[in-house]
Amino acid sequence: MLDLNRIGALVSARRPGHSLPQALYNDPDVLEFDLQAIFGRSWILAGFTCEIPRPRGVLALDIGRSPVVITRDREGVVRAFHNSCRHRGAQVCAEGPSARARLTCPYHQWVYDLDGKLVHARHMQESFDPAEHALKPVHVEVVAGAIFVCLAENPPAFDRFRADLEPLLAPHRLEEAKLAHRNTLVEKGNWKLVMENARECYHCASGHPELCLTFPVEEANGEHFATEGDPRHEAFAARLEAAGLPKGPHVGPWWQVERFPLKEGQLSLTIDGKLACNKLMIGGDEPDVGSLRWAIEPHSFCHSTADTTVYFSAMPTATGETIVTCKWLVHKDAIEGVDYDVERLIELWNVTNMQDRDLVENNQRGVNSVGYTPGPYSESDESYVLRFVDWYCDKALDFVAETTGTDR
Numbered sequence: 153m154l155d156l157n158r159i160g161a162l163v164s165a166r167r168p169g170h171s172l173p174q175a176l177y178n179d180p181d182v183l184e185f186d187l188q189a190i191f192g193r194s195w196i197l198a199g200f201t202c203e204i205p206r207p208r209g210v211l212a213l214d215i216g217r218s219p220v221v222i223t224r225d226r227e228g229v230v231r232a233f234h235n236s237c238r239h240r241g242a243q244v245c246a247e248g249p250s251a252r253a254r255l256t257c258p259y260h261q262w263v264y265d266l267d268g269k270l271v272h273a274r275h276m277q278e279s280f281d282p283a284e285h286a287l288k289p290v291h292v293e294v295v296a297g298a299i300f301v302c303l304a305e306n307p308p309a310f311d312r313f314r315a316d317l318e319p320l321l322a323p324h325r326l327e328e329a330k331l332a333h334r335n336t337l338v339e340k341g342n343w344k345l346v347m348e349n350a351r352e353c354y355h356c357a358s359g360h361p362e363l364c365l366t367f368p369v370e371e372a373n374g375e376h377f378a379t380e381g382d383p384r385h386e387a388f389a390a391r392l393e394a395a396g397l398p399k400g401p402h403v404g405p406w407w408q409v410e411r412f413p414l415k416e417g418q419l420s421l422t423i424d425g426k427l428a429c430n431k432l433m434i435g436g437d438e439p440d441v442g443s444l445r446w447a448i449e450p451h452s453f454c455h456s457t458a459d460t461t462v463y464f465s466a467m468p469t470a471t472g473e474t475i476v477t478c479k480w481l482v483h484k485d486a487i488e489g490v491d492y493d494v495e496r497l498i499e500l501w502n503v504t505n506m507q508d509r510d511l512v513e514n515n516q517r518g519v520n521s522v523g524y525t526p527g528p529y530s531e532s533d534e535s536y537v538l539r540f541v542d543w544y545c546d547k548a549l550d551f552v553a554e555t556t557g558t559d560r
C-alpha cells in the first residue's frame with residue numbers, strides 16, 4: 153500500500169523554483185505513485201493514425217505498466233483498449249505497430265474484433281456470455297492525425313488543447329504520413345530527470361553541438377521563441393502568414409504549441425540543415441516554415457518541419473529507468489532511397505538523444521548522492537522546467553487530496 157501522506161508531504165516540502173527533493177527522483181514508492189497519479193491520469197500522445205492504416209492497423213504501447221492497444225474498427229473509427237485479455241489477463245498484442253484483421257490472444261486464442269468485441273472463445277461453458285467479456289475501452293482522442301489516450305475514468309478536459317493544437321498541426325497532414333523509422337533508448341534515470349532535461353536548452357550549447365547548427369538554442373531558453381522587434385522573427389511571421397500557417401504560441405497547463413524559425417538559412421532539424429525528405433508533408437511548396445514544437449506533459453515533445461515530424465516520448469519502466477521512444481514520419485508517397493535516406497533522416501535526433509541520455513544518467517548519479525540538495529532553476533533559461541515541475545507537484549497533490557478525501 154502506498155503511503156500517500158508521506159509522498160504528499162515530500163511534494164509539499166519541495167522548495168519552489170528548485171529541483172525536487174531526492175526521494176522524488178529515486179524512491180520506488182514514488183515511481184509507483186507517479187504511474188498512478190501522473191501517467192494514469194494524463195493524456196498521453198500514443199502515436200499517429202498513419203501507424204494504424206485502414207483496415208487492419210493496430211498499435212500497442214505501454215503506459216507505465218499498463219499495456220494499451222489502439223485499433224481502427226471497420227468504420228475507420230480509432231479505438232483504444234486495455235491490452236489485457238478478458239480470460240486470464242494475458243497481453244493480447246505485442247508492443248509496437250502490426251497489421252491484423254482481429255486480435256487473437258496468444259495464450260488460449262480468445263479472439264477479439266477490432267472494436268473490442270469478443271468473437272470467439274473455445275470450449276467455454278453454456279453459461280459463459282461473450283458480450284460480458286469485451287476488451288475494456290480506454291479514452292482516446294484524435295487531433296489532426298495524432299492519437300491521445302488516457303487511462304483515467306475521468307480524463308482531464310481536452311477541448312482547449314484540441315483548439316490550440318489542431319489549426320497549427322493540421323497543415324502538416326499527418327494523416328497522409330508514414331512511419332519512416334522508430335527506435336528506443338533505455339536511460340538509467342528517473343523519468344522526471346529525462347523530462348526536465350527535455351524541457352530546457354540551458355545545456356544545448358555545450359551538450360548538443362550538432363543540434364546547434366539548426367535549433368535556435370538561445371531563443372529556446374526563454375518562455376517561448378518569439379522575440380519582439382527582431383527583424384528575422386518578423387520576416388518569419390510574414391512568410392508564415394503568406395503561407396497561411398498559424399504560429400501560436402499556445403501554452404496551456406499541460407501543453408505548449410508554437411511554430412518558430414530555425415537558424416538562418418536552415419530548412420529542417422537535420423545534421424546539415426537541409427531537408428531530410430524532398431516530398432513535403434506540409435501543404436504548398438514553401439519549405440522554409442521553421443518548426444512546430446508541440447510538447448505535452450508528462451512525457452513528450454514533437455517537432456514538425458515542412459518535411460518530417462519527429463516524436464519523442466519518455467515512459468518510466470522502473471525507479472531508475474526510462475524508455476525513450478523516437479519516431480520519424482515522412483509523407484506516405486516519399487520513396488526511401490529516392491526522396492529520403494533513413495540514416496540521414498534520423499541522424500540528428502539520434503545523436504541528440506544519446507547526448508541527452510548521458511546527461512540524464514550523469515544527473516541521476518549526482519542526485520543519488522548523500523550530498524544532493526535541490527538547487528535553483530534559471531528563471532529565464534529553464535522556464536519550461538519550472539512549469540513542468542510545478543505542474544507535476546500540483547497534479548500529485550490533487551491526487552493525494554482526492555484519494556485520501558482531504559483538502560489541499
Ligand code: 3BY
Pocket residue numbers: 349350351352353356367372445447453
Ligand atoms: O523541446 C524541445 O524542443 C527539445 C528539443 C531540443 C531541446 N529541447 C528543448
Ligand code: FES
Pocket residue numbers: 237238239240241242257258259260261262
Ligand atoms: Fe487470453 Fe487465455 S489469457 S485467451
Ligand code: FE
Pocket residue numbers: 349350355356359360504508
Ligand atoms: Fe538535450
